[in-house]
Amino acid sequence: METTLSNGLKYRRILLKLSGEALAQENGFGIDPNCVRAIAQRIKQVREMNVDVAVVIGAGNLWRGRVGQNSGMDPATADYMGMLATVMNALALMDALESMNVVTRVQSAIEMHSVAEPYIRRRAIRHLEKGRVVILGGGTGNPYFTTDTAAALRATELKCDVLIKATKVDGVYDSDPKKNPNARRFEHITYMDALNQRLAVMDSTALSLCMDNKMPILVLNLWDETALIRALKGEPVGTLVSD
Template identity: 80%
Template sequence: MSELKYRRILLKLSGEALAGPQEYGIDPKAADDIAQRIREVREMGVDVAIVIGAGNLWRGRVGLEAGMDRATADYMGMLATVMNALALMDALERLGVVVRVQSAIEMHAVAEPYIRRRAIRHLEKGRVVIFGGGTGNPYFSTDTAAALRAMEINADVLIKATKVDGVYDSDPKRNPNAVKFDRLTYIETLNRRLEVMDSTAISLCMENKLPILVLNLWDPEALRLSLLGEIRGTLVHAG
């Protein structure tokens, strides 16, 4: 087997990844597809931690547009991420993968509280760890939560899973002439306002020199080959 380039990853999934074709709610088939890919990576010997969004269940801006308090809207989103984490946990466990869900908002009946040293210990024992509840604070996105948790667990790379094969200078679904980037620096990503992750998350990765890899999770080879060093996507790094 080829040598692994990345031995511990933080995988950032959007909530929409669990929605399936209906683009809302949780589709068990979509959860099963993602779980299968995660199991394949775990079987390569890679430590896997996951942060998942909540866009399939709740978008805070909908509440804000209706006059909702920002903090309340954000807390609702955090709770929705725990629902997604439990759905993904179930799909992984049915494939025989040992999983732990940790939540930044304590809810002992369904998840462990987030404890950094415990999360690292789970990873060392070969368990997949799913982080729910965002950072536990309003005004921070799950992108920022992913960057923060990646740093805390000493991940080698933060992988942003999308449905396109990398970062483009414009939307490739709308512009057939959109140009794909193979590599970008953090500064280029921020200056071009490319929608890789939010600026807080990118800045946090830049300050700590954590590479961000954007790839198509639904390409059956992209994640596996990238972990072996054959990058299939866009790598955002220090340059």
Template identity: 70%
Template sequence: MSQLKYKRILLKLSGEALAGEGGYGIDPERVHELAQKIKRVRHLDVQVAVVIGAGNIWRGQIGMRHGMDRATADYMGMLATVINALALQDALEQIGCDTRVQTAIEMKAVAEPYIRRRAIRHLEKGRIVILAAGTGNPYFTTDTAAALRAMEIDAEVLIKATKVDAVYDLDPKVNPNARRYEHLTYLDALNMRVGVMDSTALSLCMDNDLPIVVVDLWGESSIERVVLGDDIGTLISS
């Protein structure tokens, strides 16, 4: 086996990763495909934690546009991430991956409460840990939750697996001349206001020197290539 560059990772996924065409709901076939990708990374002897968004079920901005209170909209989004986490857990366990879901909002009937030391112990035992319900607080995105949890569990990298293969200065689907970046500093990413991650998450990673790698989730072996140290996607670091 090739030498691993990263032995403990936090994988940040959007809710749309679980959705079918149209970007909404949960598509069992897509979830199964995603579970297989995560299993292949785990079989490299990498410790894997996952944070999932909820855009396939609920977007708080829609509620707010109709007068909904921001905190209420955010709490609804947090609960939706738990639904996604349970769907992914089931798919992973169907293919033989020992998995735990931990939630920042306590709901003992369906998942463990998030406890940092317990999450680390699960990782050390080879279990995939899915961290749901964001930070447990409104006004914070799942990107920020991913950055926070990555620091807490001592992850060596935050992998933002998305629908584009790197960070661009413009939307490459709209502008074929968009510039692709292989590396950005945290300040570059903040100044560019890159759309793949919010500024709070970027600032948190910058303050704690946690590298971020942006890759195409559905690219061939994209996540495995990151942990093996291949030059893929965009590295955001100091």
């Protein structure tokens, strides 16, 4: 049964999972300041609705561990490089948010005191309670885990109401909508069906973690300027993955 908060919103605290490519230039690499500002503006709008916001960002715009592994690099080393790249993205987004007067903290699972706080769960929760945006870099701090898994873990630890996976498509489809014009979009799908059908929602570890902890996942198009706001109001947007 769906519930609505006293302020008319469906969610009080969200974790927003962004891919590194969301910050990228047109070629899919690097950091485009215009894209970063656009994302920061979306987050600012959410904060102005008094919704707590935690963010996990990938690193595909700066480094892909699979590329390193394919060239013979040690897998753990390649993953650690990716974790460091997520902190670079986190700092870029923090700078854009603070230029808009949104108080922001970056926490990293890999300690680097000069640029970010260490990730401490209770401190992160306190920041959220004070209305600060918390950007969580460094993945889980361990190799062999994706930022999808980091997002599932942090969403659970920080007692978020939903994990919102922001993409460039408007939900989860039964096949690639770019290749199949008849691809069907799901409005709702269960965790188990998403796992069994190997749908491109999140990796299996992240999906299983969300399933075990009953953390709903909402997949939506961040580049639709109204999608995130409508989702917070409980309107049917994107694809909901839950029990």
